[in-house]
Amino acid sequence: MTSTSPGDASLPAPPSVDGRRLGQAEQHDSLSARNSRLTPGDLLTVKVRRSEAPAGGDVYQDFQVPYQKWMRVLDALNWIAENAAADLAFRWFCGSKMCGTCAVRINGREVLACWEAVEPHMVIEPLRNLPVIRDLVVDRSRYEDKVASLEPWIERREPYTRFPEPLTHKQMKDASKALDCISCMCCYSACPVIGLGDLTDFAGPAPLVQLGQTALDPRNSQEKVRRSLELTGIFNCISCYKCEEVCPAHIPIVSGVIEPLKAKAAQLAPEMARHSFALRDIVARRGRVDPGELVLRVQGLRALGNLRRILRLLVRGKINPIKTFFGIRTAAATAARRLLGNRAGKP
Amino acid sequence: MRFAYYPGCSARSTCAELNDATHLVASRLGLDLLQLESATCTGARELRAIDPAGFYALNVRILALAESHGLPLMTICNTCTLNVLDAHAAFVSDPELAASVNARLAEENLHYSGRTKISHFLWVLHEDIGEQRLRQQVVNPLTGLTVAAFYGCHITRPPGRYGFVDSRNNRALERLAEILGCLPIEYSGRTECCGFHTAAHDERVAIKLTGQHVLAAKTGGATAMVTPCPLCHTVLDSFQPEMEDDIDQKLDMPVLHLPQLVGLALGLSPEQLKIDRHMVPAGVLDSYAATASTGVK
Numbered sequence: 001m002t003s004t005s006p007g008d009a010s011l012p013a014p015p016s017v018d019g020r021r022l023g024q025a026e027q028h029d030s031l032s033a034r035n036s037r038l039t040p041g042d043l044l045t046v047k048v049r050r051s052e053a054p055a056g057g058d059v060y061q062d063f064q065v066p067y068q069k070w071m072r073v074l075d076a077l078n079w080i081a082e083n084a085a086a087d088l089a090f091r092w093f094c095g096s097k098m099c100g101t102c103a104v105r106i107n108g109r110e111v112l113a114c115w116e117a118v119e120p121h122m123v124i125e126p127l128r129n130l131p132v133i134r135d136l137v138v139d140r141s142r143y144e145d146k147v148a149s150l151e152p153w154i155e156r157r158e159p160y161t162r163f164p165e166p167l168t169h170k171q172m173k174d175a176s177k178a179l180d181c182i183s184c185m186c187c188y189s190a191c192p193v194i195g196l197g198d199l200t201d202f203a204g205p206a207p208l209v210q211l212g213q214t215a216l217d218p219r220n221s222q223e224k225v226r227r228s229l230e231l232t233g234i235f236n237c238i239s240c241y242k243c244e245e246v247c248p249a250h251i252p253i254v255s256g257v258i259e260p261l262k263a264k265a266a267q268l269a270p271e272m273a274r275h276s277f278a279l280r281d282i283v284a285r286r287g288r289v290d291p292g293e294l295v296l297r298v299q300g301l302r303a304l305g306n307l308r309r310i311l312r313l314l315v316r317g318k319i320n321p322i323k324t325f326f327g328i329r330t331a332a333a334t335a336a337r338r339l340l341g342n343r344a345g346k347p
Numbered sequence: 348m349r350f351a352y353y354p355g356c357s358a359r360s361t362c363a364e365l366n367d368a369t370h371l372v373a374s375r376l377g378l379d380l381l382q383l384e385s386a387t388c389t390g391a392r393e394l395r396a397i398d399p400a401g402f403y404a405l406n407v408r409i410l411a412l413a414e415s416h417g418l419p420l421m422t423i424c425n426t427c428t429l430n431v432l433d434a435h436a437a438f439v440s441d442p443e444l445a446a447s448v449n450a451r452l453a454e455e456n457l458h459y460s461g462r463t464k465i466s467h468f469l470w471v472l473h474e475d476i477g478e479q480r481l482r483q484q485v486v487n488p489l490t491g492l493t494v495a496a497f498y499g500c501h502i503t504r505p506p507g508r509y510g511f512v513d514s515r516n517n518r519a520l521e522r523l524a525e526i527l528g529c530l531p532i533e534y535s536g537r538t539e540c541c542g543f544h545t546a547a548h549d550e551r552v553a554i555k556l557t558g559q560h561v562l563a564a565k566t567g568g569a570t571a572m573v574t575p576c577p578l579c580h581t582v583l584d585s586f587q588p589e590m591e592d593d594i595d596q597k598l599d600m601p602v603l604h605l606p607q608l609v610g611l612a613l614g615l616s617p618e619q620l621k622i623d624r625h626m627v628p629a630g631v632l633d634s635y636a637a638t639a640s641t642g643v644k
Contacts, residue, residue, distance in 0.1 A: 014477020023518025
């Protein structure tokens with residue numbers, strides 16, 4: 001044992017600290033903290049990514065912009081266009097967080113230029129994951145084409161049960177959140193899976209939110225919803241919540257849209273959710289996940305193709321075939337069997 | 348200080364060394380851990396999507412087990428932490444859900460009233476042990492050890508819920524590393540995702556994403572990485588050879604579980620902390636470990 005006593009009574013109780021907020025103050029992570037760093041007349045240093053380098057220069061062009069009270073990123077861009085670079089291309093329309101056209105990246109973060117306070121030093125870049133047309137303007141057609149392919153509308157073949165049709169707010173809860181989307185593409189730019197290009201068939205957060213507006217509406221044709229979901233690669237979402245972090249409309253994209261859509265997929269196209277059903281089944285029987293069984297169930301014989309890793313894992317005792325094939329009954333297994341049973345069935 | 352302790356599935360299988368290190372370090376720090384033996388999996392990311400009722404039942408049961416002992420709950424896995432936080436939030440805001448879950452728990456005489464405080468080990472270190480006590484316990488400062496903190500996702504996001512701030516501003520791991528004597532480095536991967544949750548059906552995403560993060564840590568000068576999540580650890584460590592193949596470059600980046608880094612500074616040896624159970628050898632850390640000459644062990 002160490003010489004110091006762990007519960008040293010001479011020490012006062014630790015001061016009130018919130019582990020989840022450590023760093024917030026030093027990073028000026030609030031509007032008032034950010035605004036208090038600047039006074040009117042201060043010069044902001046702004047680096048803007050241009051699509052072509054001005055004669056002999058870098059693609060990043062430097063500007064000094066005089067700060068005005070309550071200045072937004074959009075105001076800084078307008079100042080640059082009026083006073084320093086008339087040819088700077090950027091897109092905006094409403095100026096009030098509604099049209100979703102002015103999204104850019106500031107110091108690596110996706111924001112709406114019209115709704116973001118300036119910072120003393122800013123690197124302004126176009127959104128990622130979409131081709132740049134010029135300077136800060138991106139080509140949104142990849143997104144628009146994807147959304148159109150998902151048939152984001154309501155289709156009805158069956159007659160209405162009554163008119164007006166009975167509908168509760170609870171049934172519309174998820175679709176209603178998705179309807180707050182302004183198509184600004186912040187989430188599409190922040191998504192790491194979309195950042196990997198064509199590696200997967202993942203549609204991305206923004207198209208899924210657009211689909212959620214109608215696919216999560218209980219009045220929609222379930223056959224059409226199934227058809228749409230099959231085009232989304234939705235189970236390639238890695239649940240990182242990066243999209244939620246940048247959404248200016250504060251839509252709970254993962255838990256309020258993507259997960260309800262996954263639930264729909266599990267119900268209408270169970271083959272898409274094979275991996276999820278396998279995990280559920282394993283937990284229901286064992287109480288816990290056995291990584292060996294999960295990989296075998298999901299990948300089948302393909303799993304054995306990766307012999308090098310299997311051997312590595314075996315040598316370090318990270319997988320245990322005895323446990324996998326002759327797992328013992330535990331208290332956790334009893335509880336899980338009782339609570340999960342076979343209710344959700346199998347694909 | 349006593350906690351009901353929920354290790355989760357990884358720390359009981361692929362990352363068993365994490366469970367062992369947690370127990371060792373906790374006892375050094377004066378934390379009394381009551382391991383919840385009958386607790387089940389929290390359902391990872393799969394159950395919550397395809398079977399919400401089952402998800403709430405399993406997670407609220409874990410909270411009820413802690414409550415039955417009158418103890419706060421301590422977790423060591425990011426995804427488990429967010430699952431119990433989400434289940435708790437749904438439970439307290441939806442009386443119908445609460446009643447139906449409690450009806451199912453009643454079959455084994457369990458009941459949840461919504462009182463369990465949930466805390467990840469990282470937060471326990473800052474909030475319950477505190478900087479002053481920690482500094483007092485550091486008998487083997489890891490002076491000059493450059494570490495890259497890898498937070499993972501589910502103890503810093505979703506933003507705006509459960510007290511989470513913009514994850515990119517979180518400094519809890521760096522602050523801790525400094526207390527232990529380390530030099531935390533800045534790099535692009537610190538609050539990025541390891542891709543674990545789709546790795547069982549398509550590991551290419553995890554390999555591509557995390558390869559970039561490990562490379563950034565290496566380029567940034569890190570001697571080792573540290574993570575508070577066993578799922579991130581599995582990708583960062585076990586998949587590293589595949590990342591090296593993918594980028595055609597050696598990485599050789601040792602990855603420590605959070606309690607292992609703390610344990611080294613508390614004077615525990617790499618063997619005691621089972622750092623040798625990792626895929627990537629961590630011999631480079633031996634010079635930072637306590638030796639007989641420092642009078643510790």
